[in-house]
Amino acid sequence: MFVQALLLVAGLCRAQDPAVLVHDPAVETALAAAKNIEPQTIEQQVHICEIAAPPFHETARGQELRRLFTQLGLQEVRVDKAGNVIGTRPGRSLHPHLVVAAHLDTVFPEGTDVKVTREGTVLKAPGIGDDCRGLSVLLAIIQVLDQAKITTPGTISFVADVGEEGLGDLRGMKTLFSDSMKGEIDKFVSIDGTGYGIVNVGVGSLRYRVTFTGPGGHSYGSFGMANPIHAMGRAIAKIADLEVPSDPKTTFNVGRAGGGTSINAIPSDAWMEMDLRSSSVQALNSLDRRFQATVRTGVDEENRRWNNRGKVSASFELVGARPAGQTPLNSPIVLTALGVSRALEIEDDLRESSSDSNVPMNLGIPAITVGAGGKSTGTHSPQETFDTKDSWLGTQRAVLLVIALAR
């Protein structure tokens, strides 16, 4: 009911109402083309996927996207200092300026076999869905707009970006919004992964590697000396009892830990990796402060226990910081996306996630991340699959969304 009411509000802005647009002859042509070229879009997806793009090593795949952007007639095709490949399709005016992006990088290390295999409608390869599907749909949008001879009122820039995954830490987006396209972007859509979800809540995260160090010694001979693993244990016990709100959802996790060299030695070091997340900037910052305080308290308690003999200290290394943000449910960009789903009879759902849209959301720039259609299993695993059944619907959705937003 709530969403329906909001759609009525959106309905007032007829110009970008997908329900109206979908009956425009040029848009009809575009949607037909999106479906017609799907076999080619899938071939492109396979082709892109077979160019490995490990974290921090997206250059080869980026070069191919640069070539394709140029071949498809985008203007000012360029690679920014982060490695993002950017190409522009001018509209009747510069603004609104819509950026449509898909990420180049995968989670898979160098040397991973990226050969795509097929069984019926199912493709299998690491990264085939996330985000080779997004990249191929990005290319399909450009082709379809040309085939349907559509000139949009606003301008569209297409971006194949770096550093979306893990320790990539959204560095592509950070550079795009703070440097290469700073101040130019009015709306942002990331096409990421498969299915038909719409992400309007960008879960922020802070990631730390905490190292605990002390002199170390013999477990019996030096007993009575502070122990870095014991200090870490005290810290973890306190972390485990932190209280966090469930709305906005806020989470904490010690994901990895290690330390020590021998069962019979007081270790000289221990370390842990900590993940803190929230869709609320305030909740994330509050959790961050309390997390850091618990680590210090744990260390202090261990040192006091042994009267500071063999004193342990802790140091924090920030290994990831993804800004939190939200695009309100009643914002035009979200309402347009929901309208597109309705016009194409797509069952979508609104989601929270950490994706490229976090960066614009945090800056207050209207942004969403949408799935590129089809269906995946085993995302982020070497067994990743992509089912092409009816995947053309994802291409259609992306095309209609871009047409509706580029005005």
Added chain:
Amino acid sequence: MFVQALLLVAGLCRAQDPAVLVHDPAVETALAAAKNIEPQTIEQQVHICEIAAPPFHETARGQELRRLFTQLGLQEVRVDKAGNVIGTRPGRSLHPHLVVAAHLDTVFPEGTDVKVTREGTVLKAPGIGDDCRGLSVLLAIIQVLDQAKITTPGTISFVADVGEEGLGDLRGMKTLFSDSMKGEIDKFVSIDGTGYGIVNVGVGSLRYRVTFTGPGGHSYGSFGMANPIHAMGRAIAKIADLEVPSDPKTTFNVGRAGGGTSINAIPSDAWMEMDLRSSSVQALNSLDRRFQATVRTGVDEENRRWNNRGKVSASFELVGARPAGQTPLNSPIVLTALGVSRALEIEDDLRESSSDSNVPMNLGIPAITVGAGGKSTGTHSPQETFDTKDSWLGTQRAVLLVIALAR
């Protein structure tokens, strides 16, 4: 004063009083021989050291000791099922039956370079002191007793034993006392390492590897699930606050810990390695019970925190158990060892340690571990050295001690 008073008590037993024995002509001959053959003893030490004997792989060095035992005329030279090399030098009667042992194994893994280098009086190689020195002194005792034509009242068995170090867990001694020489041994001397220390307190230890397991999941998506690293942290925090007596010295240490695969995943497993020690059987058992209870409490607290969602469990693997024991200060074997030092004007000291003597001490069999003379640095490191300066004094001490005890 205390020790001096005890020495007077020991003085009553003239037959094995080192101060008297040292003036016996045959003993004088033996002591002179011990000094004379020292260059040969040092050569033997180098020779033995250059046959690698990693943990659980003592066979090659054992075979050489078997050959040397046979060559030196020991009787019933044999290898028991643990790999201990045993040879006997009969006395005028079977009892008292003294066992003199040195251990074959080192702490160094296969592939370690065991070539001995020399600079002045200093030899350098992994294991050169611990326990190649003990093994070469063992062989010297046999030679010297023969050269001095000494027949002891009791019988002496010489043992080159396995599994003294680390996870070897005293398995050589456990087999010797429970199987291959079960019920036969009246007194025990281990010649281990360098210097002139006398160990009469056998520090017992229990070593565990504790594994914490749960289903694991995504750090954000699955938040609200128990976390094995968090459970381990809770356990370690409690372990770090355990209270232990300082006399008998009782210690605890988490020496190694690890777990998890990714910063953004709730881990499915974590593990820690725990070392518990005491010279008192009761104190060790009490600590063991409290340690196990704290682990269970830590796990329970983590599970309760999340209402048992993604329940974590812990399992204990006992990876080492060294029995605790003591040979009283006023026992004849300790008093004899102190008397030997005094007769040879050696500055000794009484120590606590974990060594082969733990096993007989725990069984109530008189046992001590003594250094084999000379001086070491970097024991248990690849930079181990042995200074041969005046090391003949260690051979003399071992010879006089064996003569005094084999009666």
